[in-house]
Amino acid sequence: MASLRLAAPLGGFFALFFVVPLGLLLFTSTQAGRQIGGGFSLEQYAGFFSDTLNLSVLWNTLLVGAKATVLCLVAGYPLAWLTVRAPARLQSVLVFAIVLPIVTSVVVRTFAWIVILGRNGLVNTWILELGLSATPLRLLFSEAGVVIVLAQVQMPLMVLPLITSLQRIDPNLGSASAALGAGAWRTFFKVTLPLSVPGIVAGTILTYAACVTAFVTQSLIGGSRLLYMPMMIYQQALDLQNWPFAAAISVIFMVSVLLVIASLVAVSRTRAAQAAA
Amino acid sequence: MDWEALSFQVVFTLVAAFTAIVLVAPTLVILILSFTAEDSLHFPPSSYSLRWYAALLDANEIGDAALVSLKVALVAVTCSVLLGVPAALAIARGRSGWARWLDLLFMSPLILPALAFGFACLMLFSLVGIQPSLLTLTLGHVVISVPFVLRTTLASLSQLDPALLDCSLSLGAGPVTTFRRITLPLIAPGVASGAFIAFMASFDNVPVSLFLQDARTQVLPIHLWDIIQNQLDSRAASTCGVIIIVTILLMLLMERVAGFSSRVAK
Numbered sequence: 001m002a003s004l005r006l007a008a009p010l011g012g013f014f015a016l017f018f019v020v021p022l023g024l025l026l027f028t029s030t031q032a033g034r035q036i037g038g039g040f041s042l043e044q045y046a047g048f049f050s051d052t053l054n055l056s057v058l059w060n061t062l063l064v065g066a067k068a069t070v071l072c073l074v075a076g077y078p079l080a081w082l083t084v085r086a087p088a089r090l091q092s093v094l095v096f097a098i099v100l101p102i103v104t105s106v107v108v109r110t111f112a113w114i115v116i117l118g119r120n121g122l123v124n125t126w127i128l129e130l131g132l133s134a135t136p137l138r139l140l141f142s143e144a145g146v147v148i149v150l151a152q153v154q155m156p157l158m159v160l161p162l163i164t165s166l167q168r169i170d171p172n173l174g175s176a177s178a179a180l181g182a183g184a185w186r187t188f189f190k191v192t193l194p195l196s197v198p199g200i201v202a203g204t205i206l207t208y209a210a211c212v213t214a215f216v217t218q219s220l221i222g223g224s225r226l227l228y229m230p231m232m233i234y235q236q237a238l239d240l241q242n243w244p245f246a247a248a249i250s251v252i253f254m255v256s257v258l259l260v261i262a263s264l265v266a267v268s269r270t271r272a273a274q275a276a277a
Numbered sequence: 278m279d280w281e282a283l284s285f286q287v288v289f290t291l292v293a294a295f296t297a298i299v300l301v302a303p304t305l306v307i308l309i310l311s312f313t314a315e316d317s318l319h320f321p322p323s324s325y326s327l328r329w330y331a332a333l334l335d336a337n338e339i340g341d342a343a344l345v346s347l348k349v350a351l352v353a354v355t356c357s358v359l360l361g362v363p364a365a366l367a368i369a370r371g372r373s374g375w376a377r378w379l380d381l382l383f384m385s386p387l388i389l390p391a392l393a394f395g396f397a398c399l400m401l402f403s404l405v406g407i408q409p410s411l412l413t414l415t416l417g418h419v420v421i422s423v424p425f426v427l428r429t430t431l432a433s434l435s436q437l438d439p440a441l442l443d444c445s446l447s448l449g450a451g452p453v454t455t456f457r458r459i460t461l462p463l464i465a466p467g468v469a470s471g472a473f474i475a476f477m478a479s480f481d482n483v484p485v486s487l488f489l490q491d492a493r494t495q496v497l498p499i500h501l502w503d504i505i506q507n508q509l510d511s512r513a514a515s516t517c518g519v520i521i522i523v524t525i526l527l528m529l530l531m532e533r534v535a536g537f538s539s540r541v542a543k
Contacts, residue, residue, distance in 0.1 A: 007367035007379055010360040010423065014382060018420050021397035022389075028400060036404070075296045082293035092538070096528075097301050099538040103477040104304055104524050107498045108517040111505050112303030115310060115320050122306070122320055152299055160541065184285035205388070213390040215484045216502060230392045234487065237396045247400070250393035257390060 029247035036243065044248035054232075054249070061229040062256060064143060065212035068150035072158040072207050073200065075151065080162035080199075081192075095163075102156045110217045113149045114140060117221075141223035149221045154210045158203035165199025166192070201268045205261050212257055229253045304521055311518030318511055329515035336512055342500035343516075349411065349496065350479040353418035354426075354472050360419070361426035362468055366460075368427075369434040380431075387424040394420070395485035402489070409491040417485045422475035426468065429540060433467025434460075466535035473531050474541070477524065 032041035048054045083094040101109065116122045117139040124136040139145045169192060177187040215230040222228065233253065237246035306320055311329060313322035333339060364383060368376045386394065398417050399409070407413060437460065445455040486496045497516075504513045531537035 003367040003370040004375070005367075006363040007371075010364035010383065011379065013360055013419065014423075017398065017401075017416050018382075018386065018394070021394065021401045024400050024404065025393065025397040036400075075292060075299075078289040078292035079296040079300075081289055094297060095538045096532075097297055099541050100304070100525070100528060101300055102541065103474060103528055105477070105481040105498060105517075105520050107481060107483065107501050107505075108307060108520055109303050111501070111513065111517055112307040114505065115306055115318060116303060120319065152303065155296070155300055183281035184279075185281060188285065209388045209390075213392060213484065215392055215487075216498070220502070220505060230390065230484065233392055233396060237399070237488070243400065246396060250390070250396055254390055254393055257388075261388065 025247050025250055028244055029251045031244040031247075034242050034244060038244065044245050045252070047245065048249055048252060057227050057232055058229060058252065058256060060143075060226075061212055061253070062260060064146055064150070064218075064228065065208050066260075067147045068154065068211045069158070069204055069208045071147060071151040072155050073204065076155055076159040076203070077162060080159045080166055083159075083163055084166040098156050098159050098163075101153070106153055106214070106216055109153055110149060110220050113145075113152070113221060117145055117149075140221060141225055143222075143226065146218060146222045146226065149217050150211045150214055153214065153217055154207045157206040157210055161202035161206065162196060162199040165196045165202075169195045197268060197272065201264065204264060208260065208264075209257060212253075307514060307517045308521050311514040311521075313511065313514065316511065318509060318514055329511050330518065332512050333515050333519070336516075338495075339497070339500060339512065339516055342495050342497040345411070345414075345490075345494050346480050346497040349414045349418055350476050352415050353422050353479050354476045356415070356419045357422040357426045357475055358468060358472050361423050361471075362430055362464075365427050365430040365434060366456075369431060380427075383427050384424045386421050390484075391421060391482070392484035392487070395488035398485070399488035409489055409494070411494055413489040414486060414494060414496070417489045418479045418482065421482060421485055422479050425475035425478060426471040429467045429471030429474070430464060432540070433464040437463055467540060469535045470531065470537050470540045473527065473535075473537065 028036055029044055030040055030042065032038035032043055079094070079098070083091060083098070086094060114121075118124070119136050119138075119140070121139075123139060127133050127137060173191050173195070174187055177191045178184075182190065212228075213230055215234070218226070218228045219231055229249065230253075233246050233250050236242045236249065240246075310318060310320050310322060312325045312327065313319075314324040314326035314328060315322055361383075364379070368380050368383075370376075371379075395417060398413070402409070402413050441459055441463075442455055445459050446452070450458065481498050482496075483498050483502060486499055490496055490499065501513055501516060504510050528537060
């Protein structure tokens with residue numbers, strides 16, 4: 001197998017610096033006490049699941065990711081739709097605007113949101129001037145703020161797969177639907193939306209995975225009051241040096257994220273099977 | 278007048294315009310703010326100057342951190358191109374199951390929580406007695422940059438006409454010559470686009486660097502994160518300004534050289 005040999009260097013590198021570390025993570029999570037070498041035990045897992053505070057951190061992390069992903073989908077879908085239909089010039093401007101954030105630092109963009117959402121920030125200045133509220137709103141360090149900023153920061157991951165799948169739809173299908181008497185909204189919900197499901201699934205997976213682990217955005221916008229799983233792992237691993245417990249919550253977090261993604265894929269597959277039947 | 282079609286057009290265009298503005302606005306806000314003449318970060322600034330850019334000239338810590346980030350990103354991306362392009366060739370050619378499994382393995386750093394991976398690497402390195410350094414940082418960054426290189430390289434390989442390779446081989450060119458003269462020139466824009474995204478991802482990475490750096494090798498995004506969280510120094514804005522300007526220039530360059538944005542959007 002000549003071609004397998006070409007993948008061997010990267011395969012070896014990944015075995016050493018990706019698979020082995022993750023195996024070590026799993027091993028450490030099954031150690032008793034606060035250090036590696038404490039002997040096999042599932043006490044770290046038992047400890048995590050017996051405290052409702054930990055469970056609520058896990059639940060909040062998964063939930064805040066889901067909310068941001070839904071916001072990405074609702075706000076991003078029309079942008080993908082417009083980008084596909086726009087004339088060439090506008091299209092390249094829109095694609096540039098969507099791709100630029102991918103290469104622009106997340107730290108930079110999160111910093112921008114602190115300026116925009118802060119107590120004396122742009123949004124609060126407008127709200128006070130328009131008389132919508134008598135006092136500045138608490139946007140920073142709130143869950144709503146985290147959801148909004150996560151959605152903005154990860155938006156391109158949703159929009160790009162959507163553009164790809166919308167481009168693949170035969171435009172004649174829309175015309176056929178219109179010719180058969182369906183209005184624009186009906187055509188959208190009955191033809192365009194179902195055909196773009198592969199893009200929605202791909203975008204949702206990428207966005208969700210990025211949102212739940214977005215350590216920088218979560219900690220800068222959420223502040224110290226809102227605790228999410230990545231920060232919890234960081235605190236246990238580096239501040240408290242409790243590696244077995246940090247490893248256990250890392251494994252729990254990874255498995256939960258993968259379960260959410262797997263169930264998403266499963267649901268979309270059964271839907272596709274039902275549609276085909 | 279078809280009111281239904283009109284309402285659909287209006288709603289979709291308005292939401293799309295709103296999203297596009299929200300996508301670009303934060304970057305512009307920081308760019309404008311970086312030229313403030315004031316001491317505090319207030320938007321919009323009442324007067325403009327280059328004083329915070331001038332202040333960067335003797336901000337040694339920021340400069341050192343930027344240098345560490347640049348070195349790590351350059352070496353890590355070079356390694357992931359050297360390892361990733363051959364692997365992409367193998368995966369593109371392989372039709373059997375192992376190619377799909379390898380693809381899944383190499384792409385998984387994109388989906389798995391980066392912070393957990395960083396922590397796992399720290400445990401491995403401390404177990405075998407390697408102190409956090411430029412080396413550990415770079416090794417970790419190779420893993421996170423590989424998926425970007427692999428994805429765009431695989432996309433260009435899938436558009437490569439296999440007849441070209443057959444022609445070259447039947448005209449007597451060996452596999453190495455064929456790769457150098459035919460395959461590489463055709464996939465180069467894809468490889469370059471992936472390398473560019475990988476470079477920016479490495480330059481911006483916090484979750485993995487947190488575990489693999491030490492006090493001497495602090496990377497720029499973590500240094501910025503510290504500044505923003507603790508003292509909100511105005512130099513943070515001018516540093517961000519430099520990052521934004523360089524990013525836009527690099528992206529325009531990549532657009533020219535490799536048709537970057539259409540490659541990523543495909």
